[in-house]
Amino acid sequence: MGRDLALLIPEIAVLLTAVGALIAEMLRRPRAALAVAVIGLLVATGLTLRLVGGTETTVFGGSFRIDGLSVWAKLVLLPATALSILLARVDVAGTAREGTVYSLLCFATLGALALAGAGDIMFLVLGTLLTGLATFALVAYPDTDPATEAAMKFFVFASVTTAIMIFGLTYWFGAAGSTLLADLPGMDTMPMAIILGFAAVIVGLGYKASLVPFHFWAPDAYEGAPLSIAAYLSVVPKVGALFALAQVVRDMPPESGWTAVIAGLAVLSMTYGYLAALVQENVIRLLAYSSIAQSGYFLLGIVAVGSSELALPSIILFAAAYAAMNLGAFAVAAATGRTLNDFGGLGRARPLMGIAMVVFLLSLVGIPPLAGFVGKFLLFAAAIDVQFTWLAVVAIVNSVLSLAVYLRIIVPMYRRGEAATSAAGAWPGIVVVITLSATLIIGLFAEFLLGQPMV
Secondary structure, three states: HHHHHHHHHHHHHHHHHHHHHHHHHHHHOOOHHHHHHHHHHHHHHHHHHHOOOOEEEEOOOOOOOEEEEHHHHHHHHHHHHHHHHHHHHHHHHHOHHHHHHHOOOOOOOOEEEEEEEEEEHHHHHHHHHHHHHHHHHHHOOOOOOHHHHHHHHHHHHHHHHHHHHHHHHHHHHHHOOOHHHHHHHHOOOOHHHHHHHHHHHHHHHHHHHOOOOOOOHHHHHHHHHHHHHHHHHHHHHHHHHHHHHHHHHHHHHHHHHHHHHHHHHHHHHHHHHHHHOOOEEEEHHHHHHHHHHHHHHHHHOOOOOOOOOOOOHHHHHHHHHHHHHHHHHHHHHHHHHHEEHHOOOOOHHHHHHHHHHHHHHHHHHOOOOOOHHHHHHHHHHHHHHOOOOEEEEEHHHHHHHHHHHHHHHHHHHHHOOOOOOOOOOOOHHHHHHHHHHHHHHHHOOOOHHHHHOOO
């Protein structure tokens, strides 16, 4: 028990941080809640560093995995949550339950970490429910008609997909006689149980990761929620769900045909996401569809799990790059506005903010030497390594299409016009500086990062 708890110290620190922020809110000390949340998340990140490069193991009878995916999930998601909290300060400062928002963000992140390290189907359920319950409330926080409508759509869609996942997972339990993912190979003589269970997992985790066709909630939720919550939804629950999917397929029998399903979802998500983004006038909805497409890129690495040594490093590195560039793009939006018209003349009126946005968007495209290029290059290599060259080609074509999407933001920024002013204060600028630095560092020092132990 002592060994297991020692390995879970970062997760315990996040739990204590969430509770501490909630206690500060109960005492009507929102600034204290902000400080507790940010400092606690950074401390939890520091506590995770000792686990990097360690021996892969499990705790509590194999139900939770301490491996490259779960360790790097903490190193990516905890700082991302801290940055989201700084952005949230802009949206919720002075409101009635400000500290509750910080606490809920920490609880939701704890759910994402449970997903990323899942070694048991019960952790898939626990992580999905914990992230869901917290984010439903966060989307509805503004108490406006768009936010309430978005939260209701989110809640109903999540309830149905989670129920389907729980029902489907009973087939795995019945066939394997165990809830551990490590026991899935024992079902190789029961293909129907494997198929039904995997389909249910795809539905449950697919909604969380906003994969097509389980994405319908995402654009409305991003648009209706506070912008900081939209930024958070685009990164933390998504990455947690995709890491959980990688944990599941590591133990899937290869003859079950799961790779074809993942490849098909990748094509649908990338293509539909960018085509839908092309017609958006609202920048937040455009970024929502962009995040749907980016989820498809993650699947190039997942399709190679278990067959290529590049698979897990590519997923991890792209997750770090994606978190930096996507949070950065939302931070610029927080300082500028929600529509394309708001971005008119931004590059001329505020050159540094304009340059930052260009870097984030070009990184999302995958232009070298930025972080997005390194992540996508590794994903393409992983797919090619397992004979899915056609999937890599489709991904490259969609990257070309994505350039047209992001130019819809970049071009107005450098036309003559007056950029919208924002009363957001200094917080978005701080987040922009941090994420811009991370985007450049990951891209420029990728060779060094790849030389570090990831899995």
